[in-house]
Every structure is written in structure tokens, then in C-alpha cells.
Amino acid sequence: MGFDNDKIKQLEQNSFVGYYIDAIKNHYFDFNGRARRKAFWFFVLINFIVNIILSAIDSIIFVNIIGFALLSLVYTLAILLPSIGLAVRRLHDIGKSGWWYLINLIPIIGFIWFIILAATDSQPGSNQYGENPKGE
Secondary structure, three states: OOOOHHHHHHHHHHOHHHHHHHHHHOOOOOOOOOOOHHHHHHHHHHHHHHHHHHHHHHHHOHHHHHOOOHHHHHHHHHHHHHHHHHHHHHHHHOOOOHHHHHHHHOOOHHHHHHHHHHHOOOOOOOEOOEOOOOOO
């Protein structure tokens, strides 16, 4: 029994892991367009879970041997561009420029403000960054 590509695509589109896979597989270096809240927050959730697992493995194996968290470092570097790209596309979805991502550089307040922006509902209809991904 082989894998059916249509079933795999359907799984990717209809599951929270699918949003994570989509951001990495289809939008690795994509800073154009819009991304839904759902796609952004599911990506953040899966990313958080993977980081916890890798940190646990690192603390057991690598920190004692080589002195730093090798798996977490490699994962963080690999996921950096898709993370920034998804955040920029999320900002585009609410009508903000991707440069608003730099608000995270302001200690504490910038991070809180970015969370508020990321939690804001999409602009209805199309905007200068493209069609609404919700289809409204």
C-alpha cells in the first residue's frame, strides 16, 4: 500500500502540523503574500514543541559532552528564515509592512506589541500584499 499524494496534501492542509510543513516546504524563503493567524500560531506551537524536545535531548547528550546545545542550535538556524518569512507574511495579512517585525528589537514592549499584531484578525478582502488567505 503506497502513499497517495492527494491524501498527503489533504493531511498537510487540514492538520496543525500541515501548517508547519507548509511553511518549511513551500515558503522557506518567502516574504511575499499573506499568512493566516491559524498558520502562524500553529507554526509557533509546533516550533515550540520541537525546541523543547531538542533541548531535552541536548541537555542529556550534547551539553555534557561538547558544552553547548548542538541540536537546538542547528534547528534554530535551519528554521530562522521560514520563521521570519511567516511573521512578515502574517504582518502583511493585517496590512502592515514586514518592517514592523523589527519592533521585536525593543525590549519587552516590542515583543508584547508583536504578539498583539500577530493575534489581530486579517484585513477582509485583498490588500496591497495580496488576496485574503481566508477567502473573505
